Amino acid sequence: MNNPNDFTVRTMSTAEVELSVEWAASEGWNPGLHDAPCFRSADPDGFFIGEWQGEPIACISAVAYDEHFGFIGLYIVKPAFRGKGFGIRIWQHGMDYLQNRNVGLDGVLAQQANYRKSGFALAHRNIRFQGVAQGAEYSNLSNASDLPFEQLVDYDRQCFPAARARFLAAWIGQPDAVALAAVRAGRVAGYGVLRRCRTGCKIGPLFADSEGIASDLFDGLAARMPGEVIVLDVPETNPAAVALAERHGMTSVFETARMYTREPPTLALERVFGVTSFELG
Structure with missing residues (x-):
């Protein structure tokens, strides 16, 4: 990978939350027409964008609902930048933001092993x-x-x-x-x-x-x-x-x-x- 310092993570602007939902639509997640402002209202500081040489290439939401519970979502790396270590870096940023809360997520079944490495355990399936x-x-x-x-x-x-x-x-x-x-x-x-x-x-x-x-x-x-x-x-x-x-x-x-x-x-x-x-x- 090139210079890791060329990848930075920061809190999203309102427009960038809209961008992350557009990326979710591109992934086939079929978001709601007004998900972005609703999602951001839960925790305006809990949405993060990752930039490579100034280009947005990754995103994650790490919503802190209170001091005890948080939820990870919108975890996306643009296809051309996958497999290069950017995903784990923005993931860690989101998890660090949530600190010692109990953190939940809804992950695709194939990624369970990766989430277990980060300390997550299966509670149940959602269908x-x-x-x-x-x-x-x-x-x-x-x-x-x-x-x-x-x-x-x-x-x-x-x-x-x-x-x-x-x-x-x-x-x-x-x-x-x-x-x-x-x-x-x-x-x-x-x-x-x-x-x-x-x-x-x-x-x-x-x-x-x-x-x-x-x-x-x-x-x-x-x-x-x-x-x-x-x-x-x-x-x-x-x-x-x-x-x-x-x-x-x-x-x-x-x-x-x-x-x-x-x-x-x-x-x-x-x-x-x-x-x-x-x-x-």
């Missing part, structure tokens, strides 16, 4: 299901933005390893998206977000107290974009979530390995019917 949106409107669902925001944050925290109010506000309020919630006996019993992507749309998160509520939310969201290709990323640890996807005629197209550097966080995984995103957890 990507894909189908065609065919839903029904439900009168017992509310727009998530109409609920007291604190209630939504509290419910989300039961299904995610950290409170993420800034991200959640951006996520449910983004353009080209629908966010619905189920309220039962005066309390939030589930919510879901459907966002338009480069191709079709994705549901995530989909959190619910029961399979019935999750199914109502899925149908209510799908009804907003009928006939579109729809994606749902399901943790295999929740058999009811797998059954919901299959019952809606979806088929498995991809898998990731959810891995952590420490013990998996204690979560209500039986309520997780769809993860938010493979990039931010």
Whole structure:
């Protein structure tokens, strides 16, 4: 490799977060139309660009949700620069930023061995299901933005390893998206977000107290974009979530390995019917 000092890593600008999402689209990850500003809202300092002689060639996100939990994603090296050691250098920069937090990631199954070398251990698989949106409107669902925001944050925290109010506000309020919630006996019993992507749309998160509520939310969201290709990323640890996807005629197209550097966080995984995103957890 040439002079290693010609490779530098620094925090991304707002425009460079957009660039990293463009690279993700080139990799076939099919990001949402407004992922970049939503992702950045989670931790503006947790996105890094690697430059070789002034040219951006690598990126990574290392989102610190709080002092205890972080998540690695958007780990990309441009194809022409792979195999030259740039990837491990920007990776180490991201991991150093997260310091001693418990760090999660969703990695392709083939890379598990490499992630294990960095101290990650497998928690479970996430299965990507894909189908065609065919839903029904439900009168017992509310727009998530109409609920007291604190209630939504509290419910989300039961299904995610950290409170993420800034991200959640951006996520449910983004353009080209629908966010619905189920309220039962005066309390939030589930919510879901459907966002338009480069191709079709994705549901995530989909959190619910029961399979019935999750199914109502899925149908209510799908009804907003009928006939579109729809994606749902399901943790295999929740058999009811797998059954919901299959019952809606979806088929498995991809898998990731959810891995952590420490013990998996204690979560209500039986309520997780769809993860938010493979990039931010």
